[in-house]
Amino acid sequence: MKNILNITGLTIEGFNDNQWSTIVDKVDLTLERGEILGLIGESGAGKSTIGLASMGYSRKGCRISSGSIRFDGTELCQASDGVKQKIRGTRIAYVAQSAAASFNPSHRLIRQCTETPVRHGQMSSAQAEKEAIENYRRLLLPDPEGIGFRYPHQVSGGQLQRAMVAMAMACKPDIIVFDEPTTALDVTTQIEVLNAIKQITRHFGTAALYITHDLAVVSQLADRIMVLRNGQKVEENQTRELLDTPEKAYTRRLLSVRSQRPDKKPVKLKQKVILEVNQVSAAYKKKELVLDTIDLTIRRGQTVALVGESGSGKSTLARAITGLLPPLSGEVVFQGETLGASYRSRNRESLRRMQMIYQMPETALNPKQTIETAIGRPLSFYFGISGKERRKQVLEFLDRIELPASYINRYPGELSGGEKQRICVARALAAKPDLVICDEVTSALDNLVGEEILKLLQNLQNDLGVSYLFITHDLATVKAIADEVVVMLKGKIVEKGPIDKILNTPGHDYTKRLLNSVPKMDPDWLDDLLGKRKTTRSKRAA
Amino acid sequence: MPTGLPNGGGLPDMKDMTATILKRIGHSVITLFVISILIFAGVEALPGDLAESILGQSALPETVEAFRKELKLDLPPHVRYISWLGDFVQGEMGRSLSNHRPITELIGWRLSNTLFLAAAAAVVAVPLAIILGILAALYRNTFFDRIVSMVSLSAISFPEFFIAYILIALISVKLPLFPSISTLDDQMSLADKLYTIVLPCLTLTMVVLAHMMRQTRAAIINVLATPYIEMARLKGVSRLRVVVLHAFPNALSPVINVVALNMAYLVAGVVIVEVVFVYPGLGQLLVDSVSKRDLPVVQASGLIFASVYIGLNLLADLLSIASNPRLRNPR
Numbered sequence: 001m002k003n004i005l006n007i008t009g010l011t012i013e014g015f016n017d018n019q020w021s022t023i024v025d026k027v028d029l030t031l032e033r034g035e036i037l038g039l040i041g042e043s044g045a046g047k048s049t050i051g052l053a054s055m056g057y058s059r060k061g062c063r064i065s066s067g068s069i070r071f072d073g074t075e076l077c078q079a080s081d082g083v084k085q086k087i088r089g090t091r092i093a094y095v096a097q098s099a100a101a102s103f104n105p106s107h108r109l110i111r112q113c114t115e116t117p118v119r120h121g122q123m124s125s126a127q128a129e130k131e132a133i134e135n136y137r138r139l140l141l142p143d144p145e146g147i148g149f150r151y152p153h154q155v156s157g158g159q160l161q162r163a164m165v166a167m168a169m170a171c172k173p174d175i176i177v178f179d180e181p182t183t184a185l186d187v188t189t190q191i192e193v194l195n196a197i198k199q200i201t202r203h204f205g206t207a208a209l210y211i212t213h214d215l216a217v218v219s220q221l222a223d224r225i226m227v228l229r230n231g232q233k234v235e236e237n238q239t240r241e242l243l244d245t246p247e248k249a250y251t252r253r254l255l256s257v258r259s260q261r262p263d264k265k266p267v268k269l270k271q272k273v274i275l276e277v278n279q280v281s282a283a284y285k286k287k288e289l290v291l292d293t294i295d296l297t298i299r300r301g302q303t304v305a306l307v308g309e310s311g312s313g314k315s316t317l318a319r320a321i322t323g324l325l326p327p328l329s330g331e332v333v334f335q336g337e338t339l340g341a342s343y344r345s346r347n348r349e350s351l352r353r354m355q356m357i358y359q360m361p362e363t364a365l366n367p368k369q370t371i372e373t374a375i376g377r378p379l380s381f382y383f384g385i386s387g388k389e390r391r392k393q394v395l396e397f398l399d400r401i402e403l404p405a406s407y408i409n410r411y412p413g414e415l416s417g418g419e420k421q422r423i424c425v426a427r428a429l430a431a432k433p434d435l436v437i438c439d440e441v442t443s444a445l446d447n448l449v450g451e452e453i454l455k456l457l458q459n460l461q462n463d464l465g466v467s468y469l470f471i472t473h474d475l476a477t478v479k480a481i482a483d484e485v486v487v488m489l490k491g492k493i494v495e496k497g498p499i500d501k502i503l504n505t506p507g508h509d510y511t512k513r514l515l516n517s518v519p520k521m522d523p524d525w526l527d528d529l530l531g532k533r534k535t536t537r538s539k540r541a542a
Numbered sequence: 543m544p545t546g547l548p549n550g551g552g553l554p555d556m557k558d559m560t561a562t563i564l565k566r567i568g569h570s571v572i573t574l575f576v577i578s579i580l581i582f583a584g585v586e587a588l589p590g591d592l593a594e595s596i597l598g599q600s601a602l603p604e605t606v607e608a609f610r611k612e613l614k615l616d617l618p619p620h621v622r623y624i625s626w627l628g629d630f631v632q633g634e635m636g637r638s639l640s641n642h643r644p645i646t647e648l649i650g651w652r653l654s655n656t657l658f659l660a661a662a663a664a665v666v667a668v669p670l671a672i673i674l675g676i677l678a679a680l681y682r683n684t685f686f687d688r689i690v691s692m693v694s695l696s697a698i699s700f701p702e703f704f705i706a707y708i709l710i711a712l713i714s715v716k717l718p719l720f721p722s723i724s725t726l727d728d729q730m731s732l733a734d735k736l737y738t739i740v741l742p743c744l745t746l747t748m749v750v751l752a753h754m755m756r757q758t759r760a761a762i763i764n765v766l767a768t769p770y771i772e773m774a775r776l777k778g779v780s781r782l783r784v785v786v787l788h789a790f791p792n793a794l795s796p797v798i799n800v801v802a803l804n805m806a807y808l809v810a811g812v813v814i815v816e817v818v819f820v821y822p823g824l825g826q827l828l829v830d831s832v833s834k835r836d837l838p839v840v841q842a843s844g845l846i847f848a849s850v851y852i853g854l855n856l857l858a859d860l861l862s863i864a865s866n867p868r869l870r871n872p873r
Contacts (some may be wrong), residue, residue: 052776119783
């Protein structure tokens with residue numbers, strides 16, 4: 001038998017609102033030894049559930065209701081806990097999305113990496129440590145001898161993710177299930193983790209299920225790709241064939257995500273400057289500057305994208321501009337008027353003209369308030385509108401954000417993620433602001449849903465002439481919406497300019513690295529890029 | 543960021559941590575100081591003149607005056623407070639009014655008895671509670687879990703004197719296994735002493751068990767929902783090992799806090815149990831002194847109870863910090 005994993009007719013149900021509903025619907029899946037299969041789909045597609053099921057595991061509130069999962073001749077659906085426990089970690093291993101959350105904060109890394117081989121009686125503890133260090137070296141972790149003796153919080157996100165791959169590799173399993181292993185990482189870090197996964201699975205001939213929502217990422221690794229939607233298989237094909245000749249419309253939509261730009265009214269040159277940030281520095285703790293003398297201008301009707309890795313100070317700049325974090329020095333000038341450092345010292349009118357939209361619509365909306373209250377609140381707070389008039393205006397806003405009028409009496413819990421984000425957009429616009437700061441507004445959403453939000457924001461800008469400061473780590477989003485780009489690194493602006501100039505002729509090394517780290521829908525992209533980087537490095541050395 | 547180690551971030555470094563600890567100790571000292579003022583003021587606010595009420599109404603005014611001088615009652619309150627606190631800090635608590643023995647001597651023996659009983663109860667109750675809590679978390683929502691919860695909750699729902707009398711009725715009167723009166727003296731060997739205090743020790747154990755057990759269970763179950771526990775399960779780690787080695791170390795902080803609170807209760811809250819079993823502890827001395835209006839003893843015992851309470855809570859906070867790897871090993 002060639003296949004290491006054979007799943008047939010897998011149906012998984014989840015318990016929701018007092019009834020069982022289908023999460024995964026009669027999915028068939030096979031995996032050969034040494035093969036990498038990409039599972040791709042948006043949230044709710046059931047890809048993680050399938051990944052976990054292949055280890056005979058289902059999360060709380062889920063049950064495998066029918067179908068068969070055969071791993072190397074063993075039927076996992078009927079297997080006892082003891083049998084499954086023996087297989088897990090040794091023959092099928094798991095790599096989770098967030099290494100920071102999936103490493104036990106109380107134990108050193110090496111102890112967690114050696115636990116499986118030692119507990120399953122495969123190696124002595126000294127031997128397992130040696131192997132772990134060997135794997136750290138293979139995964140190009142810095143200081144392979146020492147890094148294992150750190151605690152998880154002492155290691156950066158990208159390194160932790162590689163340490164987790166090392167942990168999965170500890171017993172040289174037949175299969176590794178990768179569950180969105182790079183989604184939480186910055187693009188420049190993502191490359192290194194992708195490369196590490198690629199090298200080590202090749203080295204040991206490990207088969208893998210690679211779960212992700214990002215088609216470009218999975219095409220770098222997978223031999224074969226399966227597209228899932230709402231728990232059902234949409235299509236399945238060899239990677240190149242799937243990318244070149246997708247059969248289903250849904251796959252084509254996934255492929256074309258953010259390749260085009262929504263229509264934009266051209267911004268007239270020399271529009272009035274509405275926001276000026278002059279020499280602003282800010283810090284959370286004394287002596288550790290998170291923002292270092294930032295200068296920034298935004299004109300009316302313009303979208304300025306602020307890009308950078310996590311920890312570069314993007315969101316802190318938004319907090320400094322809005323006065324949530326009073327800057328240590330420098331000033332924020334809004335339409336010619338210098339604003340108070342703290343939002344407390346600003347008047348209602350200047351608060352109104354600047355609004356924010358946040359990354360997580362779930363936490364930004366009060367779950368106990370109806371949509372009418374959420375959108376109506378700025379109307380009454382800033383303009384004193386109430387009663388019928390307020391309801392009428394809320395309905396107009398619902399129409400603007402392309403949601404049905406019947407939503408007015410609903411609660412946020414009854415809406416999808418994308419719909420909630422639309423409500424947040426409407427709430428920000430209800431204050432009739434001149435500037436809206438959008439902090440990673442699409443990163444918590446699926447690509448297709450995020451694209452709809454970007455389109456909506458662009459239409460609203462065309463109609464209302466509002467300016468956006470668009471904070472994002474995603475360069476595809478920048479391409480889709482920005483007029484100007486500001487690149488931040490470690491609290492400083494390293495480069496800024498019109499979008500065409502930044503994208504086509506970047507000046508700063510970091511910008512170049514950021515740009516060519518974005519995965520392309522081309523299976524050879526990663527190899528080509530790493531090959532190129534190697535040659536430039538050796539050229540420099542020579 | 544990919545190479546080298548991250549720095550900064552929101553975590554405190556070593557200096558901040560020392561500052562936090564010092565601040566916490568400082569808070570304890572201030573709290574204790576405030577309590578000492580409250581105790582002194584409380585006693586001061588009692589109606590009637592102390593000298594008069596002790597000597598009786600028939601005493602001659604000269605005798606009362608002389609007695610007031612001896613007690614230094616003629617001095618203004620703040621002067622007396624300062625000298626009282628100063629003496630207390632140096633271990634000098636004055637003399638008892640009722641029998642004129644030095645309070646240090648009177649309290650010293652009683653305090654050691656109270657601490658002995660508390661320690662014996664803690665040695666039984668704390669490990670038992672934690673083990674039961676871990677088992678209840680391991681076998682949660684099973685018959686075992688429900689029985690443990692039910693029994694320990696029933697025990698905590700009864701007043702402690704009720705438990706004490708039930709125990710006396712059952713295993714002292716019906717089944718004459720242990721003495722119902724736990725009077726200690728210095729001639730007893732350790733084994734004899736332990737035998738004598740079995741019943742009060744059992745009573746206290748039953749009173750404090752449920753809190754600690756349920757907190758341990760809840761804290762562990764809380765941790766069991768985290769991704770790193772799912773990861774441990776997917777690594778093929780056994781259930782017992784998941785709970786004991788992966789979940790419990792991360793549930794330590796709430797457990798330490800509830801243990802400390804209960805320990806403090808064992809020292810400062812045992813008055814009723816001491817009275818029921820005629821145990822010569824500090825609680826009983828306090829009750830006696832109140833009824834005899836022996837105010838210097840009341841003040842001293844009050845301040846000792848307060849110090850134990852605050853000291854144990856301080857210890858709990860310091861241990862919580864020490865149990866957190868993020869704080870113990872700054873980046």
